[in-house]
Amino acid sequence: MASSKWSRTLRTAFSQPDPAAHALLLRDSQQLTRTHFLTAAVHLGLLEALKTPAPAGELAERLGITRTEQFRILLELGVSVGELSVSSRISGTAAAPGTYALKGRRARALVGRNGSVLRALLEEQTAYHATVYRQLPETLRGGDLGDHLPRYAEVIAESSRIAEGVIAQYVREAVSEADGGRVLDVGCGSGVHLRAASARPGSSGTGLDLQPAAVELARDNLRRWSLDDRFTVRQGDVRETELDGPYDVVLLLNNVYYFAAEERPALFGTLRGALREGGTLVLVSMFHDRNPTALNLDLILACTQGCYPLTTPARLEPELREAGFGRIRTDQLVSGQSLYAIRAS
Template identity: 30%
Template structure:
């Protein structure tokens, strides 16, 4: 390095500012790489053992014309310390990659992917999207990732289900938005003789729920690819559940959803909802941003506003319960 170049570097505050931010920049690179490595199947492949470039190309179904690009991408992982490379073979090295590659950590991996793919993108692109009126669409989400990520809430949702069953044993149940099917398994184990119907608007989510039911040898749940707004009839169910999906409806649609639920419930029947609400952690705040920028639904509900909407829909008794200590995650139980 020439002396004149060194002098410029010493007096250039931008260079030192960049160097101070180096660790933060590496964190962005690392989380981005590991997210893509997990969703592409790279972590799973390397979790089986060391692999050559050709083996990874075949397993990831990469065309020969893109082999150089694949090698460049893998080199990023090596430089970031998430992959190791020796004697022409790649291996898992970094703590984050090794942690997310484990089968027992797949829910955490899905949460990580949701945060990087959707929440981070919303934070990054919010000003542009608002200026260009470019809203997120439902197709921008991977239903399987979201369904798997939401499984982290399973213990809290099960607590809410028990809350709803405290004074009643419903004979006919409708689950609106079946997710990965985990709550259906819990309901079937808890209520062996109840008739259970479950619907979801996304076909890939229904397929995932069906697989979950088959894995648990459950064949007596009526699982449908259907919109809630297409449900016909009156006074059909003793319990209707909506878990982590009320914000998939616009604020105008929510009143219609609640009215429809009231119509479908038998007298004395209950509506159970679990949802993140406004006022929570940075993760919930980012989730609220994504839906505020989308045509999928709308901003997360406010607790008192949602209780008021339930009352306006005809429900006589409305109660709410904070499920997660210190977090804005609630259950709502309303009786017809």
């Protein structure tokens, strides 16, 4: 009987016009199902609740679930994709049958130490990026670019912390090597790079961001990190805001693509004017490349109001020189990825 079932499975698979493509798409579909489950589990609060294993009934009560049959299917799906476990015994201690717990590495990470960043990354992919791709046919045929930034500003600010470690280290080095420690962070997002700048004793400065949600997030974080006595955050557009210079270091991190190519020389001139003589502009960005990560970001940006396609370091260098920067250095921050830092002084 088993042999007969296996034969039918093989015949079904190879009856497809392209069996290999059929298998690959099925595998991709399963990965997408896992992503859908994790997204729903995050929004529901299920993963957070399962930091302590519990049976389905207790979980339903804690989460305010009234449609218990649908909830049961969701839990079974979590087990099926390997992100949850269900057992009658946990860690050698008797437990009621049907006790659920976190199992998969993704589920654990989403409520772990770096969970807020990973949750934001998941939300950015499944909400913001998915919306862009869903609207892409209309956009390519002349429809309006999506006005996504106001809705996803806080998510973008938090998810951009995925590269926080490597960028923060670069910021710490740049600020420590500057003549002084007064810092302006243009497009400060969550404020994490002001925290990196704070590693220099006595450093201080300002964060500037256009989006109110990002400004509030940065202010809350600076208070939580006990840095609000050294760094302030203002809402505004760098193109229209009086910058309270001079600064020793100006940071422009993961946001040069918010400025059109024709705007960049004036932007760099403005930032040069905010620096004291000998000061340094630190610019970090993903740049145009042929790898999927860069091209995906490139497409998302190009289809979003207020954003522009990725550029290259070679295109930025003459614009920086035109603005008065004489020494320009480019560093690749992640091997194999088009994440670069440009230090101009």
